[in-house]
Amino acid sequence: MKAVYGLYADGHAAQQAVNRLRAAGLGDAQITILSAQPMEDFEFGHIDKRSWMWWIACGGGLIGMATGFSLTWLTETSWPINVGGLPIYAWWPNLIIIFELTMLGAILATVTSLVASAGLGRSRGLYDPEVSDGAILVGVEDPAADKVGDFRQALESPSGARVKTI
Amino acid sequence: MTHPAHQQINRDLLRPLMQTSWRFYALVALPAALVVAGLVSWFTQMFFGFGISGIRWPIFWGFYVTNFVFWIGISHAGTLISAILRLVNAGWRRPVTRCAEVITVFALMIGAMFPIIHLGRPWLAFWLFPYPSERLIWPNFRSPLVWDFFAINTYLTGSLLFLYLPIIPDFAVARDHATGLRRRIYAALALGWRGTPRQWHRLETAMQIMAIAIIPVAVSVHTIVSFDFSMAPVPMWQTTIFGPYFVAGAIFSGIAALLLAMAALRKILHLEAYLHPVHFENLGKLLLVMALLWGYFVFNERLVTYYGNGPAEMAVFWRTQRESFAPLYWTMVICNFVLPLSLMGIKRFRTITGCVIASIGVVIGMWLERFLIIVPALGHKYLPYSYGIYRPQPVEIIITAATFGAMILLYALFSKLVPIISMWELKAGDHPPADLIPPATEEHPLGELRL
Numbered sequence: 001m002k003a004v005y006g007l008y009a010d011g012h013a014a015q016q017a018v019n020r021l022r023a024a025g026l027g028d029a030q031i032t033i034l035s036a037q038p039m040e041d042f043e044f045g046h047i048d049k050r051s052w053m054w055w056i057a058c059g060g061g062l063i064g065m066a067t068g069f070s071l072t073w074l075t076e077t078s079w080p081i082n083v084g085g086l087p088i089y090a091w092w093p094n095l096i097i098i099f100e101l102t103m104l105g106a107i108l109a110t111v112t113s114l115v116a117s118a119g120l121g122r123s124r125g126l127y128d129p130e131v132s133d134g135a136i137l138v139g140v141e142d143p144a145a146d147k148v149g150d151f152r153q154a155l156e157s158p159s160g161a162r163v164k165t166i
Numbered sequence: 167m168t169h170p171a172h173q174q175i176n177r178d179l180l181r182p183l184m185q186t187s188w189r190f191y192a193l194v195a196l197p198a199a200l201v202v203a204g205l206v207s208w209f210t211q212m213f214f215g216f217g218i219s220g221i222r223w224p225i226f227w228g229f230y231v232t233n234f235v236f237w238i239g240i241s242h243a244g245t246l247i248s249a250i251l252r253l254v255n256a257g258w259r260r261p262v263t264r265c266a267e268v269i270t271v272f273a274l275m276i277g278a279m280f281p282i283i284h285l286g287r288p289w290l291a292f293w294l295f296p297y298p299s300e301r302l303i304w305p306n307f308r309s310p311l312v313w314d315f316f317a318i319n320t321y322l323t324g325s326l327l328f329l330y331l332p333i334i335p336d337f338a339v340a341r342d343h344a345t346g347l348r349r350r351i352y353a354a355l356a357l358g359w360r361g362t363p364r365q366w367h368r369l370e371t372a373m374q375i376m377a378i379a380i381i382p383v384a385v386s387v388h389t390i391v392s393f394d395f396s397m398a399p400v401p402m403w404q405t406t407i408f409g410p411y412f413v414a415g416a417i418f419s420g421i422a423a424l425l426l427a428m429a430a431l432r433k434i435l436h437l438e439a440y441l442h443p444v445h446f447e448n449l450g451k452l453l454l455v456m457a458l459l460w461g462y463f464v465f466n467e468r469l470v471t472y473y474g475n476g477p478a479e480m481a482v483f484w485r486t487q488r489e490s491f492a493p494l495y496w497t498m499v500i501c502n503f504v505l506p507l508s509l510m511g512i513k514r515f516r517t518i519t520g521c522v523i524a525s526i527g528v529v530i531g532m533w534l535e536r537f538l539i540i541v542p543a544l545g546h547k548y549l550p551y552s553y554g555i556y557r558p559q560p561v562e563i564i565i566t567a568a569t570f571g572a573m574i575l576l577y578a579l580f581s582k583l584v585p586i587i588s589m590w591e592l593k594a595g596d597h598p599p600a601d602l603i604p605p606a607t608e609e610h611p612l613g614e615l616r617l
Contacts, residue, residue, distance in 0.1 A: 032362070033362060033363055034360050034361045034362060035361050035363075035366075036172060036335070036339070036361060036590060036593055037335075037361075037366075037590045037591075037593040037594040038363075038366040038367075038370060038590075038594050039363070039366075044363065045363055045366070046363070047363045047364070048362075048363055048364040048367065049363075049367045051367065051368060051371055053368065053371045053372065053375060054371070054375065057375045057379070061379075072307050075307070076307065081306070083306060083308045084308070086308055090308055093307060093308045093313070094307055096313045096316070096317070096386070096390065097307055097312075097313065097316050099382075099386065100313075100316040100317050100320045100383070100386065101316070101320070103320055103324070103379050103380075103382065103383045104319075104320045104323060104324070106375070106379045107320075107323065107324045107327060107376060107379050107380070108323075110372050110375045110376055110379070111327050111331070111372065111376075113368075113372075114331065114368050114369065114371075114372040115357070117364075117368050118364060118365040118368040118369065119358070119364075119365070120334070120357040120358060120359065120365075121357045121358060122358055124358045124360065125360065126360075127360050129342040131342075131360075131361055132176065132338060132339040132342040132343070133172055133173050133176060133342075134171070134172030134173065134593070
């Protein structure tokens, strides 16, 4: 993989680098930003924030609820046993099973959507181990050959920047 | 190009993962020996049968069910408290949450072992699972024991994921600092984490959703454990107060366990710069609130029984208040109410030492509470033919001790393999450096922050 990137000590410098790259004609999706913690105090930390995770969790909960209902309904009606005079399909106790499976469905859907939407478990892209020591990486992966100079200039502009090309 | 405070956090919190001294082996030797003794006792019980335990008619629930309820209660330390603190965005939670979440997972695992230990033929435990047997008979969903199966497994699955997700960024840091086989293991556990804004947003959203989902599950788990009792026609069990009473007791014992774990971690792993006296003070206040709530529930339960004046209920009532179980009952009251109230209610005692003493008292008191709910009532039911006594035998005592050993052992091993404090959350929270935290003085006994 070819890439050009800068390492910055603080969020202000990283924000400047991101702004310069945008000015050089890049869209947010083309800029790689890596940090060791969420950078919500900065504009670049809010890139790509919208997600469907809440809805997916609700969907998972509904699937769990349907599973809980089906499990209790099908099993109790297929082998009806009188237990303490309760109805064959007794809502009160079955609500407990339905509730637990609803929450389990929501939890599993959340984790699945996290893994899928955050790209976990896939091959790694641009990375520098200095990120884990607090550096903020801003870079461009697979830049066009004729643009590398412009991007490098943009990344070098914030003070204290250390720019690398790989 | 690195951040000095971040490097310091990495160094301090990765140190236990990268270095192992003889002290670690000495620390795990005793709990490991206890666990081995517990396993030997369990296999002995399987070989000779339940006759070697003190469990016999009419008291079939003794130490094992006491331990089951106790450990499920302890599990409320973590995920529930962590989820609540995350949702209210309490800044001081950051060094505390993972210490707490780990307790949940291991306490649940230990607690969930007891229904199996309590089986005469544990290899048939799968009969509890919801599957159609060869005669197509499914488990009885109207039984609270099957509700336990669903509730505990949902809570355990949720808690494991709630613990694992925020560790992923820390596994990435460990990956970058480790070498050889360790690096490969941490890299696999980090799932290719890089720290893009998208990944941070998704992780934080997932944690918010999980926190919202896990709170009602945690409450349901101990309510359902209480249903194991309150659904049975046994004196002093069949009461509507048991659900919230059990949940409050669980959170109470959970906070105590968390305080003990934090104090041990602070001392053994030298985490004084991260686990400050103010964290103990805040949790100590929570312990105080829960002690008052526990006292309120006990007062309610006792007063209503006393006014009801049912003969069977009153027999159990007096057995605990002033007859054979009175020493245990009043020890419980002292441990669960008098001690935490005296220590946590007075500011000068709300120190780390004070929190540890109060927490030890609460852990003992809450174990006694579970025992006193189960045994006196089962030994004195409605008709005299079912009266009986319970004498725990060595096999039960050793298995009980082994569970405490197992908890210490698992916790020690976990803190050896995974950063026990969430590094990225500390970094995100502008954690104040150690030099801003003065030592405790007479004037400022909690070492208040100079910010």
